[in-house]
Amino acid sequence: MERQRKSLPAWKARDDFLAKLDESCKSGNRVVLVTGDTGCGKTTQIPQFILEENPTSAKIVIAQPRRLAATGVAGRVADERGEHQAGRASVGYVVRGDSAFCKDTRLLFCTFGILLRQLQSEGALDSITHIVIDEVHERNLDGDILMGLLRKSLKTVPHLKVILMSATLDADRFAAYWGNAPRLHIPGRTFPVQDFMLEDVLELTGYNPPKRKRKQGGFNNYHQQNHGSETKEEQPQVSLEDRVKRVDQTSVDYFLLAFLVKYIVQSNQMGSDGSILVFLQGVGEISQAQKIVESITQGMSILLLPLHGSLQPQEQSKIFRNTPGQVKVILSTNVAETSITIPDCTVVIDSCREKQSSYDPINRMPMLLDQFASKASLKQRRGRAGRVRSGKCYKLISKATFSKLNDHTAPEISRCALDQTLLSLLFLGAEDGTGRFLQRLLDPPSQASVNAATSSLQKMGALEQAEAGKLRLSPLGMHLAGIPANPSIGKLLVMGSILGCRTGALAMAAGLSVGRSPFLRVDGRPNRNSEDNGKNQLILEERSKLFETCGNSDHSMIAAAFMNWNNLPAGGGRRKRYCESLGLSFNGMRDIAQLVNQYGSSLSISGFPSSVESDRNAQSWRVLRTCAISAMAPDQLVRVYRPSTKYEDTAEGAKLKEGEARGHKFYIRRSEERVFIHPSSNMFSVGTYSCPWLVFHSMIRTSKPFLREATECSAYSLLLFGGPLTVEARNSVIHIDGWVRLSANAKIGALIQGLRSKMDDLLRKKIDNPTISISDTPEMQLIVKLLVTDGLG
Numbered sequence: 001m002e003r004q005r006k007s008l009p010a011w012k013a014r015d016d017f018l019a020k021l022d023e024s025c026k027s028g029n030r031v032v033l034v035t036g037d038t039g040c041g042k043t044t045q046i047p048q049f050i051l052e053e054n055p056t057s058a059k060i061v062i063a064q065p066r067r068l069a070a071t072g073v074a075g076r077v078a079d080e081r082g083e084h085q086a087g088r089a090s091v092g093y094v095v096r097g098d099s100a101f102c103k104d105t106r107l108l109f110c111t112f113g114i115l116l117r118q119l120q121s122e123g124a125l126d127s128i129t130h131i132v133i134d135e136v137h138e139r140n141l142d143g144d145i146l147m148g149l150l151r152k153s154l155k156t157v158p159h160l161k162v163i164l165m166s167a168t169l170d171a172d173r174f175a176a177y178w179g180n181a182p183r184l185h186i187p188g189r190t191f192p193v194q195d196f197m198l199e200d201v202l203e204l205t206g207y208n209p210p211k212r213k214r215k216q217g218g219f220n221n222y223h224q225q226n227h228g229s230e231t232k233e234e235q236p237q238v239s240l241e242d243r244v245k246r247v248d249q250t251s252v253d254y255f256l257l258a259f260l261v262k263y264i265v266q267s268n269q270m271g272s273d274g275s276i277l278v279f280l281q282g283v284g285e286i287s288q289a290q291k292i293v294e295s296i297t298q299g300m301s302i303l304l305l306p307l308h309g310s311l312q313p314q315e316q317s318k319i320f321r322n323t324p325g326q327v328k329v330i331l332s333t334n335v336a337e338t339s340i341t342i343p344d345c346t347v348v349i350d351s352c353r354e355k356q357s358s359y360d361p362i363n364r365m366p367m368l369l370d371q372f373a374s375k376a377s378l379k380q381r382r383g384r385a386g387r388v389r390s391g392k393c394y395k396l397i398s399k400a401t402f403s404k405l406n407d408h409t410a411p412e413i414s415r416c417a418l419d420q421t422l423l424s425l426l427f428l429g430a431e432d433g434t435g436r437f438l439q440r441l442l443d444p445p446s447q448a449s450v451n452a453a454t455s456s457l458q459k460m461g462a463l464e465q466a467e468a469g470k471l472r473l474s475p476l477g478m479h480l481a482g483i484p485a486n487p488s489i490g491k492l493l494v495m496g497s498i499l500g501c502r503t504g505a506l507a508m509a510a511g512l513s514v515g516r517s518p519f520l521r522v523d524g525r526p527n528r529n530s531e532d533n534g535k536n537q538l539i540l541e542e543r544s545k546l547f548e549t550c551g552n553s554d555h556s557m558i559a560a561a562f563m564n565w566n567n568l569p570a571g572g573g574r575r576k577r578y579c580e581s582l583g584l585s586f587n588g589m590r591d592i593a594q595l596v597n598q599y600g601s602s603l604s605i606s607g608f609p610s611s612v613e614s615d616r617n618a619q620s621w622r623v624l625r626t627c628a629i630s631a632m633a634p635d636q637l638v639r640v641y642r643p644s645t646k647y648e649d650t651a652e653g654a655k656l657k658e659g660e661a662r663g664h665k666f667y668i669r670r671s672e673e674r675v676f677i678h679p680s681s682n683m684f685s686v687g688t689y690s691c692p693w694l695v696f697h698s699m700i701r702t703s704k705p706f707l708r709e710a711t712e713c714s715a716y717s718l719l720l721f722g723g724p725l726t727v728e729a730r731n732s733v734i735h736i737d738g739w740v741r742l743s744a745n746a747k748i749g750a751l752i753q754g755l756r757s758k759m760d761d762l763l764r765k766k767i768d769n770p771t772i773s774i775s776d777t778p779e780m781q782l783i784v785k786l787l788v789t790d791g792l793g
Contacts, residue, residue, distance in 0.1 A: 013186045014049045020184045031181040034165045037188025047107050061108050062132040063115045067095040068335045074109040097598045112142035130161045135338045137166040139411040148441045190386040198398045205259045209246035249397050252351050258296035274346035275328035281355045286331045307332035337380045348385040348393045358415045374409045411443045418453035419487050427481035433471025459723050475763035482606040492631035497608035498774040500617035504559045504624040510595035511558035518588035539583040547682045550621045554709035555628040607770030626717040632695035634723030634737035640692040641665040678706035716786045719752045
C-alpha cells in the first residue's frame, strides 16, 4: 500500500539520501550520517526511503534511546503507511515488556538496549540489511557501545549498512570515527519560536519571589508570605534584578511555574487548539508541580497530564488526544525532548534541569544528579514548540545562568559504572577484560573505570581468570549475561531461583529496580488532626508486624508487601485497601508488578522457569534475605559497631538489656567512612543485631551519607555468598574479601569452599543443559539448611 507522500522538501531529501548511501556503499564504508533540524521528518522518513527502494529485501531496525520514542514513532509510521496500528504489517516495535510485530514486518523500531541484547544471539545480523541509530548526539552508554559494535561488525557482515541520525550531531567528529563517512543535512520545516527568559517571565506574570527560603509545598504558605497578592499593582515594589536573585534556579519554583501556566492560558498564548509542554527533572517534580498548578489554576479549563518513562502505555498515549474545550498541559521528563511529536504543542515551559545518571567512584555507587541541562538539550526542547506553527519557549533561568551552561551533555560512558556493559561485551566476545574494545570507542572510559568494573564482577563471582592475564565469564557470569538487568539484580534473581525462593527474589529485584520505595512517608508524630494521627499509627503498627515477620531487612519487607498484595484478587478494591493499611503507593505496586513479569520472563528464557521446586523455600525469610546479601556483598557491606553489652537487674537475676538503635555506628569499607540509616528505612529503629554486618542497595548524600535500604547478614550467608574467601586455619579464622573476619575452624572453611565449588559445577552444567533443576539437588538442600539454622541444625 502506497503511503501518503510528505511535502516536497522531504522527497527531495529522499533522492539525496539514497545517493549518499549508494556513494558510501561504493566506497566500501556503508555508513551515512544524517543531520537535520527538529521537525524535518528524518526519524519517520529515512527508514521508509530505504524500504521503498528495497520493498522485498530490506529488513530495517531503527534503534531509539527511549521506549516511548520507539513505540510512538512506530505508531506514527504505521499510520502513514495506511496500516493504522504497528505490528499488523510492515511496521513493528520491540521494547522492554512490550512488542508488536509479525512475519511481514520490515521496519522494526526498538530501544538501544533491546538491540544490544539481540546482538548477543548468534547470527543476529544475518537477516538485517540496515540499522538506523537515532539521536546519537545524546551519547548514552548503550548508544556508544552500539556504535562500537557495529563499526566492528561492518568488517565481517558485508550486507549491513548503518545510518546515524541526530538533530545536533557533531558531524565532523562522527564522520572521522566512521572513516570519513559521507554526510547529509536535511533542512528543517520548523516554525519560528519566540524565546523568553526568567526576567521576562517575572515581568509577564508579576510574580514576586519571597525573600526567605521556603519549602516548596504549601499553597497557604505562599499566600502568607505574599499577602495573597498576585498582581504587580498589589505587590511591594521590588526591582527586577532583586526578584531574579530571589529565585533559586537550582530547583523548580512551582509557584512561578503555576502562575506562568495561568498567564499563558488566560492570555491564550497557545492559540485556540494548542497545548503546553513543561519539562521537569523527574517523577517527583511532576507530581509536586501537578498539585500546585492545580491549586493556582483552579476553575480553569486545564487538563494536566504527566509524561514519563514508567507510565503505562495507555496513560502515555493520552498526550496525543484532542481535548476540545480544555488546554492540555503536559508535565514531562526529558522523554519528550527528542523523537516524540506532540502535534498540538505550541508552548514550551522549560525548567532547564534534568536528572542525569552518574557514579560515585569512591563508593562504587550509582547516583542520579539533579542538574542544569546542556544548551544542546535546551535547543531540542525549544524545538518542540515549533513543529506545527509558530510557538513560544519560556525558560525558567536567567540570561546569565543560560550563558554558563555546557554546550553538550558529557557522554554517559564517562560518568557511569561499566559492570553490566563489560559483562555483555565479554559474552559477545568483543572484550577480554583488558578494556581493548572499550578503548576504541568514540570517547573511551578511563582505565580506572574498567578496572573497577572488572574487580566488582570478579568479587561477585561473575568473572574468572583465563590465559595470558585475560578474563572470561564464570558459569554464574554466563547466566547473568542472559538477564537484562544490572549484574547485582541478575545475581539476586539467579540465587533466588536456585535457593528455592524465586517469587520472593523477583519481588525484591523489581522493588529495588523501580528506583523508589512503594512505602509512602508516614509521619508518626502527633499533630492537630487526631483523625490523621489515628490512621498513621495504625499504618505504622501494620508495618511493624510485617517487619517482624520478615526479619531485619528492608529488602524482604518490600518483597513481603508485594507478595501479599499480589496474592489478593485484582477486583473488588482489596488490593487498594491493603495499600491503604500499609501506606503503600498503589501505582508503585503496579510498577513493581510490571517489572516482576519482565524479570520473570527473562529468568524463564535463561533456564530458570517457575516451578514447585523454584519456590520450595518461599516462606523462609532467612533464605530470601540471603538473596539480597549475595547480590550486594562484598562491595556494599557495612560494618556495625554495637555498643558495649549492658545488663539490667530483674527478679530472676541479671538479664541482657535490649539495645537502642541510636547506640549503633555504621561504617562502609571505603576509607572506613561512617554512614547512617535513613529515617525512612525500617532498619532505622532496630536496636539489636545478631550479626555485626549489613548490606545496602543505595546511598544518598544530603547532610550525611544515608543508607536507604539495608538487610542484616548472617554468618552463613556471608560465608557462602559474601565474596572471595580466605581460610586462616592456624587461627581458626575465615576472611571474606580481606575485610570481614569470622571465627570458624578449618572444617567449616573446607565445607564452605566445597559447596561454593559445587554451585559453580551445577551452574556450568545448566549452561549446557538449561532444563536441569538446581534447587532440589542435595548440595542446595544442605546450603538452605545451613542458612535456615545458621549451622546449628
